[in-house]
Amino acid sequence: MDIFPFYRNNDTEVYLFILPPYGVNTYVVMKNNTIIVVDPGKGNDLLFNSIDLGKYHKKGILITHTHYDHIVGLKEYSDFEIMIPEKDENGLIDPSANLSYMFSEDFKLKIPYKELYEGYYDFGEFKFLASYYPGHTPGSMIYDFGDFIFTGDFIFLDSIGRTDLPYGDEETMFHSLEKFRDYLKTKKDSVLIMPGHMNICTVKDLKDNNVFLKYGGKK
Numbered sequence: 001m002d003i004f005p006f007y008r009n010n011d012t013e014v015y016l017f018i019l020p021p022y023g024v025n026t027y028v029v030m031k032n033n034t035i036i037v038v039d040p041g042k043g044n045d046l047l048f049n050s051i052d053l054g055k056y057h058k059k060g061i062l063i064t065h066t067h068y069d070h071i072v073g074l075k076e077y078s079d080f081e082i083m084i085p086e087k088d089e090n091g092l093i094d095p096s097a098n099l100s101y102m103f104s105e106d107f108k109l110k111i112p113y114k115e116l117y118e119g120y121y122d123f124g125e126f127k128f129l130a131s132y133y134p135g136h137t138p139g140s141m142i143y144d145f146g147d148f149i150f151t152g153d154f155i156f157l158d159s160i161g162r163t164d165l166p167y168g169d170e171e172t173m174f175h176s177l178e179k180f181r182d183y184l185k186t187k188k189d190s191v192l193i194m195p196g197h198m199n200i201c202t203v204k205d206l207k208d209n210n211v212f213l214k215y216g217g218k219k
């Protein structure tokens with residue numbers, strides 16, 4: 001099957017796969033010898049059949065937060081360097097934190113991984129900024145690659161991540177929205193927002209459509 005990138009610039013390409021169990025947006029970013037998968041859902045066969053992983057030397061997986069639907073596919077990957085927000089690592093071992101109990105599963109994962117803290121990271125051909133935007137989970141991170149930002153379940157085109165689930169916190173989410181509103185002032189309107197569910201949009205689309213963002217997180 002042919003697949004088409006959502007983003008292409010020079011040697012960088014970003015592909016989107018929408019995977020079960022909750023239609024998570026699993027992204028694949030590649031440039032020359034580097035490949036990064038963001039939030040692998042379940043059933044990555046199409047991805048494996050479409051992309052020749054063997055030709056990449058530097059292989060990583062970035063997790064925006066440790067809810068079940070965003071980490072369930074980790075087991076399907078081997079020889080990838082897994083990177084997880086330090087403040088969200090509880091979700092790897094706690095089914096009430098990763099919400100797998102809602103799927104009638106008792107999901108726990110014992111894997112080697114690298115803890116991410118706020119700051120810039122170099123990974124192969126890429127440099128990205130990791131920042132905390134908690135509220136949906138205590139350690140939700142977004143990853144800014146310059147022309148595109150992976151926002152996980154922090155923010156979507158016209159909504160925000162739920163705060164009523166275990167470990168979610170509405171007040172914390174409001175602070176994150178204020179922080180993000182300020183941050184977006186430094187970003188071009190054309191920068192792509194790549195959320196954990198639903199549609200990819202631009203920074204301008206977000207500013208025009210997201211009332212949570214517009215009113216600084218206050219309802």
Ligand SMILES: [Zn+2]
Pocket residue numbers: 065067136153161
């Ligand atoms: Zn989530």
